[in-house]
Amino acid sequence: MKRIVIMGATSGIGLRVAEIFAKAGWMVGAAGRKEKVLRKLQSDFPDRIRYAQINIDDSAAASKLHDLINRLGGMDIYFHISGIGYENEALITDHDTATATTNVVGFTRMIDTAFRYFRSHGGRGRIAAITSVAGTKGIGELASYSASKKYQQTYLTALSQLARIQQLDISFTDIRPGWIRTPLLNPDRIYPMTMTLDYAVVRIVRAIIARKRVCVVDWRWNLLVDAWRLLPSCIWERLPMRVSTPATPAEDKTDAKIEKQLQIPAPPAQVPSIKPESKQIPEPKSPAPKQIPEPQKPESKPSPAPKQIEQVKEPEKSKTIS
Numbered sequence: 425m426k427r428i429v430i431m432g433a434t435s436g437i438g439l440r441v442a443e444i445f446a447k448a449g450w451m452v453g454a455a456g457r458k459e460k461v462l463r464k465l466q467s468d469f470p471d472r473i474r475y476a477q478i479n480i481d482d483s484a485a486a487s488k489l490h491d492l493i494n495r496l497g498g499m500d501i502y503f504h505i506s507g508i509g510y511e512n513e514a515l516i517t518d519h520d521t522a523t524a525t526t527n528v529v530g531f532t533r534m535i536d537t538a539f540r541y542f543r544s545h546g547g548r549g550r551i552a553a554i555t556s557v558a559g560t561k562g563i564g565e566l567a568s569y570s571a572s573k574k575y576q577q578t579y580l581t582a583l584s585q586l587a588r589i590q591q592l593d594i595s596f597t598d599i600r601p602g603w604i605r606t607p608l609l610n611p612d613r614i615y616p617m618t619m620t621l622d623y624a625v626v627r628i629v630r631a632i633i634a635r636k637r638v639c640v641v642d643w644r645w646n647l648l649v650d651a652w653r654l655l656p657s658c659i660w661e662r663l664p665m666r667v668s669t670p671a672t673p674a675e676d677k678t679d680a681k682i683e684k685q686l687q688i689p690a691p692p693a694q695v696p697s698i699k700p701e702s703k704q705i706p707e708p709k710s711p712a713p714k715q716i717p718e719p720q721k722p723e724s725k726p727s728p729a730p731k732q733i734e735q736v737k738e739p740e741k742s743k744t745i746s
Contacts, residue, residue, distance in 0.1 A: 425450070426450045426451070427453065427498050427500050428499070429455065429538075431455045431480065431506045433452075433462070433465070433475075433505070434458035435606070437604065438506070439465070440625045442465060443468075446469040446473055451497065453474050453496040454466075454474070454476075455475065455478040455489070458477075459477045474492060474495045476488050476492040476495075480530030481525055481526055485537075486533055493541060499538075499542075501551075501552060502542075502551050504538075504553040505553075507572075508523055508608075509523055509572075510523060511610065512565070512567065520568035523568040523569055523572055524568055527572035531576055532579065535579065535580075539583055542594050547590075547594070548594065549593075549594050550597065550632075551594065552597035552631075553599065554599050555577050555600050558573050559576065560652050563667065564665065565666070565667045596637065597632055600639065600645075601619070601624055602648075604618070605621060610668065612670070612671055614668060614670070619642060623642075624642070
C-alpha cells in the first residue's frame with residue numbers, strides 16, 4: 425500500500441490533495457496547523473488518514489514528522505505545500521521576515537527531514553513541493569515571496585544533484601502553479617489568469633503521479649514563464665508589473681461568492697459508488713389476442729400451354745418391285 429505525507433493539508437490545495445489520495449486508497453499522513461480540520465479529515469477517512477498538528481516554523485516539527493511517519497507505517501512520497509506570502513509594496517518588515525521564516529527556514533527543515541528519512545530507509549523515495557511561477561523572476565510587489573520561491577526551486581535542484589552523487593533513488597517534483605483562487609489570495613483583488621482550486625488540483629496530482637521533475641500549472645502560465653525567461657534583467661526591471669488590480673463591483677461579487685464557498689467546509693470526497701440498475705418488472709398485461717392469419721390462396725400458376733399433338737402420318741406404301 426502506498427503512503428504519502430502532506431505537509432499543509434488543512435486548507436486549499438493540501439486539503440483537496442489529501443482527500444483525493446485517501447479516496448484513491450492511499451494511506452495519507454496529513455499535517456498542518458489546524459487540528460480541527462485534521463480531525464474532520466480523519467473522521468471522513470478513518471481507515472486512510474493519520475494526522476499530526478505541525479507548524480513548520482517550530483524547531484520540533486522534524487521530530488513530529490518522524491512520529492507521523494511511524495504511525496503511518498512508512499512514507500513513499502513527501503508532499504510539501506505549506507507556505508505563506510504577502511503583497512508587500514510597502515515593505516513591511518514583519519511580513520517579509522515571516523515569509524522567509526516559513527518559506528525558507530521551515531521549508532528547508534522539512535525537506536531535509538524527508539530526504540534523510542528516505543536515505544536511511546532504503547535510499548528510495550520521492551519529494552514533491554509546491555513552489556510558484558513567481559520564482560522565475562523577482563517581482564517587486566512580491567519581493568520576499570518571489571525570492572523565497574526561487575530559493576525553493578534552487579534547493580530542490582541541489583538536492584536532486586546530491587541524491588545522484590550519493591547514488592540514492594530519491595526523485596523530486598517541483599510544481600509551479602500560477603494564481604489559484606484559495607484563501608491565500610486577497611478576496612478584494614483580481615489576479616491575472618486565476619485558476620479554480622479543482623482545476624489546478626487535478627493537474628497537481630497528475631504531476632505527482634507522473635513523477636514529473638518540473639511542472640508549470642497550467643499551459644497559459646507555462647507560455648508566460650517561457651517569455652519571462654527570455655527577457656534580460658535590464659528590461660524586466662523596467663516593467664511596470666502589477667500583481668493584482670482592485671475588483672470591480674461585478675468581479676468583487678463573483679470573487680466574494682467563491683471566497684464564501686471556500687470558507688464553508690467542503691464535504692468529504694466520496695468514492696463514487698456504482699449502484700446496480702434496478703430492473704423494473706413490467707406490470708402484467710393481458711395477452712393480446714392472436715390474430716389468425718387468413719389462409720392464403722395458392723398462387724395461381726399459369727396452366728401450361730397445351731401440347732400440340734402432331735398428326736401421325738400414315739406410312740407410305742411400300743413400292744412393289746416387279
